[in-house]
């Protein structure tokens with residue numbers, strides 16, 4: 001059994017704060033600062049350029065990728081780190097389209113995160129081969145998987161509502177008609193058990209600064225089904241994805257397997273911090289995590305529905321169809337969230353009216369849920385949100 005009272009001690013949560021926004025940016029793991037100090041002082045500082053070999057910097061994208069692989073049901077050697085999620089989506093989609101040259105449709109849904117759709121739009125424009133990005137409602141995806149579809153590009157857990165797609169079923173349907181799948185795990189990795197290999201997913205991507213607590217700007221990950229990897233001709237054919245980067249050959253030749261999805265110099269300090277952030281997962285069983293996450297989200301929903309009239313649940317009520325976040329619609333959601341934050345309960349807001357709360361079992365407990373409900377109920381009952389300072393919009397919501 002995973003002991004969540006121990007995982008909680010691995011993080012710094014500021015005094016008085018109930019942190020319900022780890023789905024956007026996880027808190028600082030206590031091990032992160034020391035690890036960053038070591039990399040800067042002992043490795044970069046003392047070893048200088050020799051650290052690429054002596055401190056194993058060059059292998060970090062693969063080594064850290066293996067640690068993520070365990071959390072997403074992928075075999076060792078099938079995940080590599082680098083760049084940002086937007087870039088990894090671009091690479092994965094480009095590879096999928098390249099493997100299905102006769103098909104011209106990318107299927108996605110309107111619940112997908114905008115950058116995924118934007119990256120697809122940019123890629124299709126530069127390919128200029130008559131592709132179409134077909135965006136349907138989330139519940140229409142299954143029926144829309146047809147024989148003209150090259151790639152089904154979905155985010156498993158909807159960033160706004162927490163609604164979860166059935167990865168195994170949709171992947172099966174896609175394969176039945178000869179399409180490939182690209183799963184974005186931004187709100188899945190570290191939030192719930194994922195079984196990429198079991199589902200037969202073709203490509204997957206995700207970021208590491210949300211539930212994996214790698215810090216702002218932490219590198220993203222990319223997965224390719226092992227038997228497909230060798231067929232992929234990378235669109236972003238950078239030198240570190242080359243078969244022999246230090247041969248300085250003028251012509252590109254893809255590296256072995258997933259290594260070819262590397263592009264340029266890895267962000268060593270961020271990778272080291274992420275590596276430290278992943279230590280806590282060694283003691284975590286993902287099924288225990290899921291059970292705990294459901295307990296917390298159920299408790300929060302019951303509390304808010306009991307005590308906060310005017311807020312409407314927009315997340316699926318069935319916990320099996322929901323990720324590790326809960327969203328409520330409230331007309332004055334923006335101001336109410338600012339009022340909550342001023343009282344130490346940190347969630348976030350997504351336009352037009354969604355108040356979003358993430359529940360990361362590693363450091364959120366029942367007491368936090370109960371206190372958050374109590375404070376929210378008070379703000380709603382007293383219209384405590386109705387102040388000019390809570391209506392002023394910041395750049396990042």
Ligand SMILES: *Cc1c(COP(=O)(O)O)cnc(C)c1O
Nearest residue numbers: 084085086113155159184186207
């Ligand atoms: C958070 C998130 C992103 C962010 O992409 P970055 O390139 O890391 O800024 C992309 N896609 C999804 C689905 C997300 O949830």
